[in-house]
Amino acid sequence: MHQPEKPSPERIRRAREDSPKIRGRDLAARLGISEAELVAAHCGFGTVRIEPRVNDVLTGLGAVGEVMALTRNDSAVHEKIGIYDRVFTGKHHAIVLGNDIDLRIFLKVWAHGFAVETCDGGEICRCLQFFDAAGEAVHKVHLRPSSNLYAYQKLTDELQSSNQEPILSVKQRSAENIAKIPDQAAIVDDLREHWSRLTDVHQFFDMLKTLNLSRRQAVRIVGQDYAWLLDNDAVSAMFHHAAEDEMPIMCFVGNRGCIQIHSGPIKSVKQIGPWINVLDETFHLHLRTHHIREVWAVRKPTKDGHVTSLEAYGADGKMIIQFFGTRKEGEPERDDWRLLTENLPRIASSSAASGNTDAY
Incomplete structure (x- = not known):
């Protein structure tokens, strides 16, 4: 199939000049390119390509001080203000366990990096932007007025790539294979057996991998004692009850390369059109409710008693956003969170059983 010719870096920069207020992700889509290609076109024009040496990035950011960390997917944007401290690096994974910035990072996904400097109304804005091999954003770090500019410049100088070409080669994202369930009756029994033996929520992913199931497949077939379908308005209801x-x-909120976590109360919840927004002092969340196809309450056994999550899925079967009541390992689930999740509006079991099968 013939691929349309991509715009030149010059044309991309002109498009940005003509539409300075449009978000980069949206402008890239309009131009038929990835967001990473849009950013790369500005190399030499306020943008510097940097090596995506994730462990060096994470350890170096601590000296920069207060910043805003941003992780998103197609349907949710998660922003946290804080410091990159308590960083634990590794060969395949890295973790940030700061009081405010809390991340789970998958290193092999981070393929491209840029240090970007723009001018907005006379104010210089600086940020680091990282993308996967397909050019989709993985994580961004925005400087704040109190950030240490010297430490930031030192970090970007150390990471600067020898390649400053304004053209970026990206890989086409291959369709993810959704596992098929050959014998639902047999797999349900196997799933329920594995599920009942969970002692930690972190064992859940390994269980899915062992059974060759997606998360959404598992919650759909495991049975209502472990997972039950909720009305799509349950997420909005949860936000308002939690804030009140x-x-x-x-x-x-996460993507293939990064999961970002907020822990704590929320205060300011505002619905603007299809968006639910949390607009607190150090935490902003923007969620497209019209992207939500299903919402599930999911109960997992642990050694401290069962814990309950609220999970919203899109039409593609991928999880958009997930919630728990705040708890530390070794502590039981909060009674108020459990009461809330168990009383959110449910969808009758017959409706759940006859739901769409596009995730299978």
Whole structure:
């Protein structure tokens, strides 16, 4: 199939000049390119290509001080203000366990990096932007007024790539294979057996991998004692109840390369059109509710008693966002969170059973 010719770097930069307010992700889509290609076109024009040496990035960011960390997917944007401290690096994974910035990072996904400097109304804005091999954003770090500019410049100088060409080669994202269930009755029994033996929520992914199931497949077939379908308005209801009761929650938003977590109460919840927005002092969240296809309450056994998550899925079967009540390992689930999740509006079991099978 013939691929349309991509715009030149010059044309991309002109498009940005003509539309300075449009978000980079949206402008890239309009131009038929990835966001990473849009950013790369500005190399030499306020943008410097840097090596995506993730461990060096994470350890170096601590000296930069207060920044805003941003992780997103197609349907949710998660922003946290804080410091990159308590960084634990590794060969395949890295973790940031700061009081405010809490990340789970998958190193092999980070393929491209840039240090970007723009001018907005006379104010210079600086950020680091990282993308996967297909040019989709993985994680961004925006400087704040109190950030240490010297430490930031030192870090970007150390990471600067020898390749400053304004053209970027990206790989086409291959369609993800969704596992097929050959014998649903047999796999349900096997799934329920494995599920019942969980002692930690972190064992859940390994269980899915062992059974060759996606997360959404598992919650759909495991049975209502472990997972039950909720009305799509359940997420909005949860936000408003949690804010009203000052209930501390955990909010997870991620993509293939990074998961970002907020832990604590939320205060300012605003619905603007199809978007639910949390606009707190150090935490902003923007969620496209019209992208939500299903919402599930999911109960997992642990050695501290069962814990309950609220999970929203898109039409592609991927999880958009996930919530827990705030808890530390060794502590039982909060009673107020459990009460809330168990009383959110449910969809009758017959409706759940006859739901769409596009995830299978």
